[in-house]
Amino acid sequence: GAVVSQHPSRVICKSGTSVKIECRSLDFQATTMFWYRQFPKKSLMLMATSNEGSKATYEQGVEKDKFLINHASLTLSTLTVTSAHPEDSSFYICSASGWTSNNEQFFGPGTRLTVL
């Protein structure tokens, strides 16, 4: 299957700082990328869907000004958690899909964010 990378894999930051997470599709063009959040022992919750070159579509209850998503190229999407607070601590996972991947979603390895 296709490969999706995420960076960083783990980040610890102080409350009030902003954190940027990168999601890259390494061997296919990702026309769509999805960002999920997963709290301990809970399921993956979709935060937003981003299509290359256009604004992301956010799920209900997800603040677009707090979780900034940029999908400027067919291989890169970024999620910026602005002014992070301890309640933002979670496992953030991206997935990518595109015509070359038969629209199957391939998941990145996830980023574990801890806000102190």
Place this chain on the structure above:
Amino acid sequence: RKEVEQDPGPFNVPEGATVAFNCTYSNSASQSFFWYRQDCRKEPKLLMSVYSSGNEDGRFTAQLNRASQYISLLIRDSKLSDSATYLCAVKGQTGGTSYGKLTFGQGTILTVHP
């Protein structure tokens, strides 16, 4: 009602046991169905897609019942390495605003013990 509901578990079974997970979905227009496996602190990995005719991959069998809106996963001859969280996922209808979106169930923890 949640869009996708799954057996809460956890399931603790001995090696060699057969275990079944069920998952129901609320949107009758859903197009595609999947089972994922997620190991602790890792991303979910696709285990198998679920087709209307049912499909089998080795010890794993997946079934879809569109009339009752549920999918199931059967694991035969459980191995220690099958211990993981199993998530069902449903993909939205083609062309709708939910197209391409995967909605996951809450996951069922399976522990296979010696």
